[in-house]
Amino acid sequence: MMIELKNIVKEYHLGLETVHALAGIDLNLDKNEYVAIMGPSGSGKSTLMNLLGCLDTPSEGEYHLNSQNVSEMSDDELAEIRNREIGFVFQNFNLLPRASSLHNVELPLIYNGTPASKRKELAEEALTKVGLSDRMHHRPNELSGGQRQRVAVARALVNNPAIILADEPTGNLDTRTGDEIMDLFEDLHDNGNTIIIVTHEEYIAEHSDRIIRLRDGRVERDEAR
Amino acid sequence: MIISLSELSEGFRIALHALKTNRLRTILTTLGILIGVVVITVIISVIQGMNTYVSGELSAIGTDNVFVTQYPWMINSWEEWLRVRGRPKIDSKHFEFIQEYATLAEVVAPEVATRRTVKYRNEDLTRVIIYGTTPGYMVLSDAMPEFGRFFNDSEMQHRRNVCVIGWEIADKLYKDVDPIGKRIKIGSQSFFILGVMEERGQLFDFSMDNNVLIPYTVFQKAFGKHRSLEIQAKAVNPELVEELKDELEELMRRTRGLKVGQENDFNINQQSQLMDVYNNLTKVLWIVLIGIGSIALLVGGIGIMNIMLVSVTERTREIGIRKALGAKRKVILLQFLVESMFISSIGVILGLLISIGLATAIKQASPIPVDISGWVALLGVGFTVTIGLFFGLYPASKASKLDPIEALRYE
Numbered sequence: 001m002m003i004e005l006k007n008i009v010k011e012y013h014l015g016l017e018t019v020h021a022l023a024g025i026d027l028n029l030d031k032n033e034y035v036a037i038m039g040p041s042g043s044g045k046s047t048l049m050n051l052l053g054c055l056d057t058p059s060e061g062e063y064h065l066n067s068q069n070v071s072e073m074s075d076d077e078l079a080e081i082r083n084r085e086i087g088f089v090f091q092n093f094n095l096l097p098r099a100s101s102l103h104n105v106e107l108p109l110i111y112n113g114t115p116a117s118k119r120k121e122l123a124e125e126a127l128t129k130v131g132l133s134d135r136m137h138h139r140p141n142e143l144s145g146g147q148r149q150r151v152a153v154a155r156a157l158v159n160n161p162a163i164i165l166a167d168e169p170t171g172n173l174d175t176r177t178g179d180e181i182m183d184l185f186e187d188l189h190d191n192g193n194t195i196i197i198v199t200h201e202e203y204i205a206e207h208s209d210r211i212i213r214l215r216d217g218r219v220e221r222d223e224a225r
Numbered sequence: 226m227i228i229s230l231s232e233l234s235e236g237f238r239i240a241l242h243a244l245k246t247n248r249l250r251t252i253l254t255t256l257g258i259l260i261g262v263v264v265i266t267v268i269i270s271v272i273q274g275m276n277t278y279v280s281g282e283l284s285a286i287g288t289d290n291v292f293v294t295q296y297p298w299m300i301n302s303w304e305e306w307l308r309v310r311g312r313p314k315i316d317s318k319h320f321e322f323i324q325e326y327a328t329l330a331e332v333v334a335p336e337v338a339t340r341r342t343v344k345y346r347n348e349d350l351t352r353v354i355i356y357g358t359t360p361g362y363m364v365l366s367d368a369m370p371e372f373g374r375f376f377n378d379s380e381m382q383h384r385r386n387v388c389v390i391g392w393e394i395a396d397k398l399y400k401d402v403d404p405i406g407k408r409i410k411i412g413s414q415s416f417f418i419l420g421v422m423e424e425r426g427q428l429f430d431f432s433m434d435n436n437v438l439i440p441y442t443v444f445q446k447a448f449g450k451h452r453s454l455e456i457q458a459k460a461v462n463p464e465l466v467e468e469l470k471d472e473l474e475e476l477m478r479r480t481r482g483l484k485v486g487q488e489n490d491f492n493i494n495q496q497s498q499l500m501d502v503y504n505n506l507t508k509v510l511w512i513v514l515i516g517i518g519s520i521a522l523l524v525g526g527i528g529i530m531n532i533m534l535v536s537v538t539e540r541t542r543e544i545g546i547r548k549a550l551g552a553k554r555k556v557i558l559l560q561f562l563v564e565s566m567f568i569s570s571i572g573v574i575l576g577l578l579i580s581i582g583l584a585t586a587i588k589q590a591s592p593i594p595v596d597i598s599g600w601v602a603l604l605g606v607g608f609t610v611t612i613g614l615f616f617g618l619y620p621a622s623k624a625s626k627l628d629p630i631e632a633l634r635y636e
Contacts, residue, residue: 025279037444050630053549053631055549055630055633056630075553075554076553076554076555079551079552079553079554080551080553082550083550083551084548084551084552086355088550090633094542094545094546094633095546096546098246107547107550108550108551109231109544110231110232110235111232111547111550111551111553111556112230112551113229113232114231115229115231116231127601155550174539184298201466
């Protein structure tokens, strides 16, 4: 089992009021699954995504990622897990604006101490995989939206992480470019990667093999397709 | 947890890049540090140079010489002047008594001075200092005749009109002739020149070569006995200076017939007293100016802290991205510390360069040997590290503790 969530609860305190963003989630994901997480706003999908991405820890429950219990790790331990196990793709790309594509893709490798020559090799390989071998030295503002998201996908891949976590990856792209990105995810899935996409678009979710629908912090439906 | 080489070099890369893109802001921020460094290093160097200069000049007075004088060298208040102004003069009787009975003095000599016009043929020099002394003067002043000879005891006792002239007098009045054996007119009296003193240079702005030395006995005959003498003595051994001072005090009290409990009506002086006065003056200067420099550095440091806080806020999202991709707290902390150290080191390096320029300028424009010494430069490096670390730590720590979720959401 790649991901095991056991009775995950996440509470936020707003003044005297306690908000249950997640009210007990049990979830198992296997290696090489392609999952979409859906739900209306306020359903807890962002919170779940942050927990899955090890950007946050649950108030209650256990989260095992690649048989490591990450629910009670410190900030720095989480940083290490994120670096090793998670590849992020964000809606707004979140690239460093003043760095080249190559440097952006190298970043995760910098933080795990990969030597410079190896770093460059791996980053070039990842950029080639997403079809940007001719855009390595361009900065984000010299690239189109689709190309930017490809750089982000390359960055997510470069460390060979356990899961690729994409949060509305096509949200800022037109339909055609969005489709191209979704094709890219399909390829990655075919190559053995585990992919989780958070989206509110049915047609995006339809690319996946399994749709998990959230409502009010609980799993409303979990259907394989 | 150790920071890897690649993380460290990324820290430097980011810092350099940030400084390059915010060039003007960086330079303005470093100004405070720059001014502080310039003020502190230049002041330290000027004071050091002045110390060297002043102690060098004062050593011409003779470190181990003791001076018996009518009045103190330094009169610090009107009250003190009122107390000492009625003192009796020191005359040749006192000198002769001391010369006879002082056991700890290698040499004792009197000195009495006036200014007169000196003349050779049609040329004259006004306001030349005429000293009345004894051959002991050579030992006490550590100066010998360059040409000819000094007057001897016999000439002194027989009150011969003989003299030794200073280098400058020989230079100005006897341009093309050998002055030895020639005559010189001092005031209305004619003197026979026995020798020319070696060139002695200046004591601050005062030339020590613009004078004529004559036997003190002749001085009193020619210019009167109404001037007080100054008695100079050199200890037989530099370690006995204090004992010599006590002995001279005792001998003076005896010849003056002072009773126990009666105050001295003369002063025993030493070069070190002048050095003490000088040191006290510079101590105040030192404190005031170092204070100003420190305030400039503090303001500079606060400037760095301010700009680093701005920089952290501006780059909140970048910090979020880096954290999401696996940057640990220490790495983010390091990144911003490197940046603040960069800013402060730019200030310190520019400051040191300007200081060296200023020091060179001062050195050329004045007799003070101002040099930026190695330890002053080292102090500059110390400032860099301290200011960069101290004022960069808070912003950097703030950056390192940002919550990645919130930082990623930051617009």
